[in-house]
Amino acid sequence: MVIYNNYFSEDNYHLEVYKKNKIVIGNTLTSNMSHIDLWKNKLNGTFKGIAPYVISTDGKIHQHYDPKYYSEIIKMGECDKEIIPILLENEGWLTKDYQKNELLTWCGNIYNKEDGPIVNIKWRSKMRWTPYTQEQMNSLVQLTEYLITNFKIKRYVSEHNTKILDIEEKEGIYYRSNYNINYMDVSPAFNFNEFKTKIENNGKLE
Numbered sequence: 001m002v003i004y005n006n007y008f009s010e011d012n013y014h015l016e017v018y019k020k021n022k023i024v025i026g027n028t029l030t031s032n033m034s035h036i037d038l039w040k041n042k043l044n045g046t047f048k049g050i051a052p053y054v055i056s057t058d059g060k061i062h063q064h065y066d067p068k069y070y071s072e073i074i075k076m077g078e079c080d081k082e083i084i085p086i087l088l089e090n091e092g093w094l095t096k097d098y099q100k101n102e103l104l105t106w107c108g109n110i111y112n113k114e115d116g117p118i119v120n121i122k123w124r125s126k127m128r129w130t131p132y133t134q135e136q137m138n139s140l141v142q143l144t145e146y147l148i149t150n151f152k153i154k155r156y157v158s159e160h161n162t163k164i165l166d167i168e169e170k171e172g173i174y175y176r177s178n179y180n181i182n183y184m185d186v187s188p189a190f191n192f193n194e195f196k197t198k199i200e201n202n203g204k205l206e
Helices: 035-045 135-152 193-200
Strands: 002-004 022-027 053-055 061-063 083-088 093-097 102-105 121-122 125-131 171-173
Touching: 022 135, 053 135, 061 135, 083 135, 135 193
Parallel strands: 002 061, 022 083, 022 171, 053 083
Antiparallel strands: 053 061, 093 102, 093 125, 121 125
């Protein structure tokens, strides 16, 4: 089920319509739907780095604008025009405060969620990653299937989250970290095999 949230104005995305050939998945780097206030208040309400879809940790799909339009979420000019971004509510990497024995998010908040075990894999200079939920994965598959059908997106999913040199020439489903080594999403906590298998097998695990 998609929940339409009319929080953003036409100042937050471009109204031009371009043919879409990719779905790009990333993170909000926030929790508790706080990305809404963050985006609304950035650049005096004219921030254009928003996504048409955000999937919260409970699996709800929130639509912020019509995906036929585009934003500047990749910040690569023409590449932004051809993609449909989906962001998963996820805080990304964590650091350890050994003195207080606490985990901290990238912005310094204490992390104390119970969405699942922390994933410990060294990647792009970071070590600890917040988990994605199974509810998010289920909704991501559902939403991706819908977009594949309605926008005629190629049924191919990237196998990894590392940089792809010629990604502007590709079609299918990719991750924001495929575009630039500075992007940390999606993280190693994402179940790449499950998502790829389900999408390339028309929504089925086998």
